[in-house]
Ligand SMILES: [Ca+2]
């Protein structure tokens with residue numbers, strides 16, 4: 711379960727532009743190695759699970775602009791250009807599979823620096839029992855097109871605590887986004903007109919529940 715030791719690999723500058731300072735290397739690690747006394751650390755977040763990995767990295771500081779972070783999973787961008795993000799749980803991974811991760815920090819001029827490359831292997835999945843279906847899916851009163859504010863009663867699982875149950879939100883049968891460990895989220899209308907909404911719970915082994923009750927929102 712303990713993450714691998716990681717090293718800072720290097721610094722990339724693009725010549726002819728304003729440089730980053732050398733001490734701006736980001737350092738990427740899985741949160742199993744996160745200092746438990748560190749900011750935001752919590753026992754239920756220090757996880758390398760069969761289908762999820764929580765990552766954290768040290769901040770980069772630029773001499774002139776905000777820092778934009780991009781995360782690459784096996785060389786492909788997982789998210790790009792986000793400001794102020796220092797941790798992320800990577801979802802929908804496969805059990806017993808090795809992945810590499812790397813963070814790039816860039817300033818507004820396009821100068822960028824790469825973190826170490828972190829290699830993490832997810833454990834095999836042994837749990838085969840899905841969570842209970844979410845119940846009592848409902849709109850909260852803040853809802854107004856295009857904003858859809860949702861609440862539901864959380865599922866339970868035979869293995870995972872509720873903080874590790876993921877909720878996939880479907881709009882008209884299409885996966886919209888996921889919310890981890892909580893019974894509320896906000897999303898946005900995709901098309902105008904009546905939109906059917908259901909939520910399914912997913913445990914950390916990737917087992918998917920039956921759908922919640924369906925509600926309709928007039929987008
Ligand atoms: Ca700079």
Ligand SMILES: [Ca+2]
Pocket residue numbers: 837838839840841867868869870913915917
């Ligand atoms: Ca389960």
